[in-house]
Amino acid sequence: MKGSPTLRINFNSFITICLFLNVCLSEGVVAQSQNTTGDATIPVKVGVVLDMDSLVGKIGMSCMNMALSDFYAIHPHYKTRLVFSTKDSMGDVVAAASAAVDLIRNVEVQAIIGPRSSMQANFVISLGNKSQVPIISFSATSPSLTSLKSPYFFRAAQSGSFQVNAIRDIVEEFGWREVVPIYIDNLFGETLIPYLAAALQEINIRVPYLSVIPESADDDLIAKELYKLMNNQTRVFIVHATMSLGSRILVKAEEIGLMSEGYVWIMTDSMTTLWRSIDSSAINALQGILGVKSYVPKSKELENFTVRWKRKFQSDNPNVNAEMNIIGLWAYDATFAVARAVENAGTANLRFNRTNISGSGATDLETLGVSQNGPRLIKELSKINFTGLSGDFHFVKGQLESSVFQIVNVNGNGERRVGFWTPQSGLVKDWKSTNTSAKSSSKPKLGPIIWPGDTNSVPKGWKIPVEGKKLKIGVPVKDGFTEFVKVTWDSNSKKAKSIGGYCIDVFDAVMRKMPYPVPYEYVPFATPEGNAAGSYNDLVDQVFYGIYDGVVGDITIVANRSLYVDYTLPYTESGVSLLVPVRDNNKKNAWVFLQPLTSDLWVTSGCFFVFIGFVVWVLEHRINEDFRGPPAHQVGTSFWFSFSTMVFAHREKVVSNLSRFVVIIWCFVVLVLTQSYTASLTSLLTVEQLQPTVTDINQLLKRRESVGFLSASFVKDMLLGMKFDESHIKKYGTLEELHDLFAEGSANGGISAALDEIPYIRLFLSKYCG
Secondary structure (H helix, E strand, C coil): CCHHHHHHHHHHHHHHHHHHHHHHHHHHHHHHHHHHHHHCCEEEEEEEEECCCCHHHHHHHHHHHHHHHHHHHHCCCCCEEEEEEEEECCCCHHHHHHHHHHHHHHHCCCEEECCCCHHHHHHHHHHHHHHCCCEEECCCCCHHHHHHCCCCEEECCCCHHHHHHHHHHHHHHCCCCECEEEEECCHHHHCCHHHHHHHHHCCCCECCCCEEECCCCCHHHHHHHHHHHHCCCECEEEEECCHHHHHHHHHHHHHHCCCCCCCEEEECHHHHCCHHHCCHHHHHHHCCCEEEEECCCCCHHHHHHHHHHHHHHHHHCCCCCCCCCHHHHHHHHHHHHHHHHHHHHCCCCCCEECCCCCCCCCCCCCCCCEECCHHHHHHHHHHCEEEECCEEEEEECCEECCCCEEEEEEECCEEEEEEEEECCCEEECCHHHHHCCCCCCCCCCCCCCCECCCECCCCCCECCCCCCCCEEEEECCCCCCCCCCEEEECCCCCCEEEEECHHHHHHHHHHHCCCCCCCEEEEECECCCCCECCCHHHHHHHHHCCCCCEECCCCCCCHHHHCCCCCCCCCCCCCEEEECCEEECCCCCHHHHHCCCCHHHHHHHHHHHHHHHHHHHHHHCCCCHHHCCCHHHHHHHHHHHHHHHHCCCCCCCCCCHHHHHHHHHHHHHHHHHHHHHHHHHHHHHHCCCEEECCCCHHHHHHHCCCEEEECCCCHHHHHHHCCCCHHHEEEECCHHHHHHHHHHCHHHCCCCEEEEEHHHHHHHHHHHCC
């Protein structure tokens, strides 16, 4: 009985230990099962279609492989793992489409990254839309792809249309009025031109010519097209082509002299991004060129990646000279985006639904199938938002948003940044100033630029071609008023030796201010003997007849002339005025001292003197002994007091406050009166009182007096229209003749007045009446 409890206790302990071990073993099995499940990853196939022999393809593939490695190193707990199925498009549209069909139909990829070019992407996007497989391209920038509006196309790059505003602002900054785009003859080239033309049209920049060059063009065809540009006036060219064709265009342009001083070349981002990869022998052709490309802000992550990529790329491609660019960064970030979207979309349904088509006539396109995971995957791609190596990375309507562009100037073997462009601020010299209102600033918006021809002078953007003719500018020939136009003749050759004068100086100054050089020559409107070949109307008619391209001189804007020619804005005062002699009406005599005041004012002043004397007497004679006495004494004292106010202080003192007030007011009135009298008398004695002899031209008609006019002027017709007799109209050709006619007078064969244009009258007055 004593051993029984002990046995019971030992048995209970054994049961407890067994249960404890069972629980521990069960938890261990569960934990092991959970770990096994966590370690299992699901491969997700993603297709890659690139030109593996191209620089973009090699850089893109290298960056994508590194992105895949980096992404899963950062997220080791993710259940999905992208597996690339790579196809080489070999730079061919058909090959790219065939590769996409194979990847979708046979490999059943969940997404395709690529292809490289916009032309290849055009058909691949249609395949992706049909099979619900997302197409993600990091290098197809053609704006036309946006118009496809496919929900299964994502452009992991900026559209090429974003850069046209930056190019437009560069053209506007330097005041160029015309540009010529040079672009490749394919979908990539031609789709950007409408956007560029529209942007330039907003600021009234003309596009006189479009230079289209086929991708397969040989050097002879390129040279032929460039010679056309040389024969045009425009010297600002915008190059939009692939790097292979663009470099050949620039090399040939240098050979024929289109890279000399005075020319401007601007590269779009497709060339600016890749120009360092071209052969070193071709880099000399790029000196002085401006380029536009996307700006990538610096970061430690970018620096570390660039070092790692450089090391890996050189080991994989020892014979390829390449540097990291924005396309490689977009490929890296695009891979991150696809990996993250695939993980978020899940792996519940990675199958393809295929249409059952019987018979041997079924095509590959009909048996593509439809991805069940596609709709969910594009939904996750649309949500992607992170900061990648290229900056903020998120899709807006299927493509990256427009961001900052940098403007670079090619010098030597490198490039120098001269400014930035942002959608908010436009062109700015410094990145720090992009938050300010730079568009309204008068400061230079770009840093110093070395232009083609190794010059710092900003090209005018316009030049008359070598075989262009000079403008023929007609000038009047006359003997007088040479201050406006003067033609000096060579006595031996009977040709004009020099042409000068105020009008010529104004025209020369205007032409120097033109934004482009315009050659011209002056042609005197004269007979072989050197005399005037006709009137001013005849000279103006020469422009209408096409003999002269223009006329410069003292030519008045008249209604009948403006019917046939256009005028510039007048640079002198215009109009017709009457010039007449004057006479001095100031007849000096002994009574001149009375002239400053009118008779009414003299009488009024005398009356006030009497009145003030009377008022003071009334106020003072009762209380002031000075104003008492006999009546004659009182009257004399009152008038004496009033009249002596003008010249000296009074001997008599006033006692009444009212009298004092009256005297103060009277002293002020007298002061004003005397000062006015003194000023008027001084003017009468010192200033000539000139009056015109004729105030109305009708007076000349009534008196039948003669009037003068400038020879060959339209004024003669005006005088005849006023009914002047032709015998009373005298012409003159020089200032001296006009002066002599006035000196003789109308009665002696001279004139009483001259009707002439205001500039001539001012010239006469400055010489003879100064």
